[in-house]
Amino acid sequence: MKVIAIGGGTGLSTILRGLKNKGLELTAIVAVTDEGGSSGKIRQELNVPPPGDVRNNIIALARDESLMSRLFSYRFSTNGSLSQHSVGNIILAALTMMTGSFAKAVRHACDILAIEGKVLPVCEQLIRLVAFYSDGSVVVGETEISKKVDARIVSVRLDKKVQALEEVIREISQADAVLLGPGSLYTSVITNLLVEGVAESICDNKKAKKIYIANIMTQPGETIGFSLEDHVSEIEKYLKTELDYVVANNTLPPKDVLLSYAKQCAEPVLPRGHVDKRYLFYDLLEITYEPSDPRPKARHNPVITAKILTNLLGERSFSEK
Numbered sequence: 623m624k625v626i627a628i629g630g631g632t633g634l635s636t637i638l639r640g641l642k643n644k645g646l647e648l649t650a651i652v653a654v655t656d657e658g659g660s661s662g663k664i665r666q667e668l669n670v671p672p673p674g675d676v677r678n679n680i681i682a683l684a685r686d687e688s689l690m691s692r693l694f695s696y697r698f699s700t701n702g703s704l705s706q707h708s709v710g711n712i713i714l715a716a717l718t719m720m721t722g723s724f725a726k727a728v729r730h731a732c733d734i735l736a737i738e739g740k741v742l743p744v745c746e747q748l749i750r751l752v753a754f755y756s757d758g759s760v761v762v763g764e765t766e767i768s769k770k771v772d773a774r775i776v777s778v779r780l781d782k783k784v785q786a787l788e789e790v791i792r793e794i795s796q797a798d799a800v801l802l803g804p805g806s807l808y809t810s811v812i813t814n815l816l817v818e819g820v821a822e823s824i825c826d827n828k829k830a831k832k833i834y835i836a837n838i839m840t841q842p843g844e845t846i847g848f849s850l851e852d853h854v855s856e857i858e859k860y861l862k863t864e865l866d867y868v869v870a871n872n873t874l875p876p877k878d879v880l881l882s883y884a885k886q887c888a889e890p891v892l893p894r895g896h897v898d899k900r901y902l903f904y905d906l907l908e909i910t911y912e913p914s915d916p917r918p919k920a921r922h923n924p925v926i927t928a929k930i931l932t933n934l935l936g937e938r939s940f941s942e943k
Contacts, residue, residue, distance in 0.1 A: 625800075632678070642738045651743075652676045655749055655809060673718075681694050681695055693709055694710030713731065717731060725787055745790075747784045754778070778816065907923065908920075
């Protein structure tokens with residue numbers, strides 16, 4: 623089964639970690655509009671696409687015990703100019719400048735780590751996300767979008783027209799299933815659908831089942847107050863077709879985790895009312911703690927989520943052909 627997974631950073635890499643040993647032909651299509659942290663600095667200084675999300679997903683498909691995958695993950699913690707840069711980001715930037723192509727750099731990095739599957743940037747151009755809000759304001763760039771919490775996003779677009787990589791279009795056209803999310807609704811998932819050729823290719827591939835893996839929590843700056851149906855509606859708005867399935871979490875995080883998220887005005891993604899049979903609910907929740915951030919995180923359990931997705935692909939999607 624040829625499966626395409628579309629998204630950005632943490633959410634997409636979580637899904638890939640769970641699926642990589644399931645006998646699927648996996649291709650990750652990754653957003654390139656990130657402007658924060660190490661990626662943002664590299665983008666600004668070297669004028670190359672941000673490597674961070676791509677790096678995360680290459681590592682997710684690498685062998686867990688690989689020394690090279692650990693090297694790509696290593697982040698400097700000095701007081702100098704390398705502080706908070708990851709080795710993988712620097713290697714991808716160097717390969718881009720050596721080859722003159724971000725796509726070639728990603729292919730070389732995938733070869734170095736001998737990953738199970740493919741990782742493709744959605745395009746090679748430097749692009750930015752532009753958000754239009756209910757209060758009439760317009761905000762440019764992911765970093766600034768994440769800071770605005772006093773109005774709701776009405777629509778998004780890219781700052782320029784760009785075409786998806788030919789390989790991205792080819793992979794989508796041959797897919798048996800397309801997975802969207804989890805991840806930041808606009809800045810990780812929908813940003814890919816704004817690149818010319820992506821949504822069109824998904825719509826044109828009639829055999830491919832289109833599955834949205836919904837976020838567990840809403841996100842400040844993007845989806846405050848969004849219900850599960852709101853998330854789905856926005857995905858379908860930019861996809862320009864209906865989803866076949868929506869895989870959603872049905873378990874509330876512990877009270878201390880909910881309180882931690884509430885301080886950021888974030889809450890569980892829940893249905894507003896009765897939903898149709900496309901919506902499939904499971905206990906997907908895993909609470910994680912990261913060294914760089916003491917706050918607990920409500921994430922998708924990669925093993926459980928992968929099991930549900932493979933069952934869905936095997937029992938539903940392909941039995942309907």
